[in-house]
Amino acid sequence: MSLNTCTIIGNLGVDPETRQMPNGGAVTDLSIATTEKWTDKQSGQKQERTEWRRVSLFNRQAEIARDYLKKGREVCVIGQ
Numbered sequence: 001m002s003l004n005t006c007t008i009i010g011n012l013g014v015d016p017e018t019r020q021m022p023n024g025g026a027v028t029d030l031s032i033a034t035t036e037k038w039t040d041k042q043s044g045q046k047q048e049r050t051e052w053r054r055v056s057l058f059n060r061q062a063e064i065a066r067d068y069l070k071k072g073r074e075v076c077v078i079g080q
Helices: 059-068
Strands: 006-012 017-020 026-039 046-058 074-079
Touching: 006 046, 017 059, 026 059, 026 074, 046 059
Parallel strands: none
Antiparallel strands: 006 026, 006 074, 017 026, 026 046
C-alpha cells in the first residue's frame, strides 16, 4: 500500500486564478506562501525563509476556492 498525502498551510500570494476546461469543469490555481522562521544558533539573529507552492483545484473545489478565497487569506490544503 502506498500513501501519498501532502498538507500545505500558508497564505495566498495572489487572488485565485480560475479557468474552464474543455469539458466545462473549473480549474483554480493557488499560489501559497509557506514561511519558516527560526533563530540562528551562532549569531542569535532571527531568520526567515519563504517558499511558494502552486496548487491546482478541480471542479467543485475550484469553484468554492474562486468564490471564497482572496489574496492574503490563510489556507490549509490537503491532497495528493
